[in-house]
Amino acid sequence: MEHGRRQRTPRPSRIPRTPREKYGEELRLRRTAAELTQEALGEQVVCSPTLISHYEAGRRLPSPDDARRIDRALGTDGFFARWLEDLETKYADHFAAVAELEQQACLIQQFALSIVPGLLQTDDYARAIFRSYRPNHRPEELDRAVVIRTERARILEGLSKPVMWTLLDEAVLRRQVGGPRTMADQLHKIADMAEAGRLRLHVLPFGSGAHALMESLLTLMDFEDSAPIAYVEGLFTGRLMDEPALVSASQTAYALALSDALSQQESLALVRAAAEEHEHGQQ
Structure with a gap:
């Protein structure tokens, strides 16, 4: 040299x-x-x-x-x-951007009103959901939809990112999707993830009455290098919001609902109890 x-x-x-x-x-x-x-x-x-x-x-x-x-x-x-036109996506148009953002988020806070959030669904639970609104479905179509959803959930395989908060209305625990065994397995999976420290789990019990998120599901995402976003979804549609005022209002609504929820330990106990009830056919 x-x-x-x-x-x-x-x-x-x-x-x-x-x-x-x-x-x-x-x-x-x-x-x-x-x-x-x-x-x-x-x-x-x-x-x-x-x-x-x-x-x-x-x-x-x-x-x-x-x-x-x-x-x-x-x-x-x-x-x-x-x-x-060449940048096709395997997701519905209203959800494609959300799926991309999930991969980059450092914090995801989600609220589910009636069904388990997609990132947490078991294969059998997801299959039952897809079957419910596809009356003329073919097995291969359901298989493909389940694989796509499973691929999304791989972001949770890491040990640290994203940090995940999951807030569930009690209705999510009570509605039996896919039969007793499927429902019990699904709830045990959520509880297992919470106990393993992979997500923070809280449940809004029926007894809490009206709460700030009872009209819609909500997902909040934070990023290391850009502004946070909020996402709400309805039947065959969804809205991704980045306007600061709307994001701030969504964050406030999440905080208010979270303040009415059970503690993590109480939520875990309720989720496990609901799983046992499904297993034994008690409704």
């Missing part, structure tokens, strides 16, 4: 970018070339700067309308709208 010259340390190879990340990077480059801030582009697209940052990070994809507005703002002649 020549005197005075330092030997370079090889750089670690970068993890390959996903198609969404490539889309977002190109958007950032085109925006920068157009000398627009995220705020300025957001004004032209009619969305928040936070949403533009999620697009550029590859966490979310714009809607077709937003992609067309991006093309108009940047003068890209339909480039982003056409590319968007």
Whole structure:
């Protein structure tokens, strides 16, 4: 080695970018070339700067309308709208962005009103859910849906991230989905995860009466490098919110409902008791 010259340390190879990340990077480059801030582009697209940052990070994809507005703002002649058509997803349109965000969240706080959250479902429980609203289903379709849901849940296989809080209405424990055995196994799985420290579990008992989340399920997500989001869902539809006022209101509603819930130990005892009742056919 020549005197005075330092030997370079090889750089670690970068993890390959996903198609969404490539889309977002190109958007950032085109925006920068157009000398627009995220705020300025957001004004032209009619969305928040936070949403533009999620697009550029590859966490979310714009809607077709937003992609067309991006093309108009940047003068890209339909480039982003056409590319968007190639970024297909295996999830329903209203849920695709949520599934992507789950992979990057450092904290997920979820509330379930009537069914077990998808990330916690057993295969048999998920299959029963899918079967309930697909009257002309084929076995292979159900198998594929269950596999997709199982793949989502792999984010919980790590020991630390994301930190998971799960708040359940007591109705989730009482409605028998898939039969007594399936329901008992499902509840035992949730309790096992809580006892293992993989999630924080609380139940809102019927006795607590009205509570702040009784009209909708809710998922809150925090990230290490961007603003938090909130997601609510109804029949065949969902809304992902990043507006600070709505996210803050959702966080407050979650905190209020959590304050009416049982402690973790009391919740665990109730979940185990409900599992035993399903096992023995007591309703």
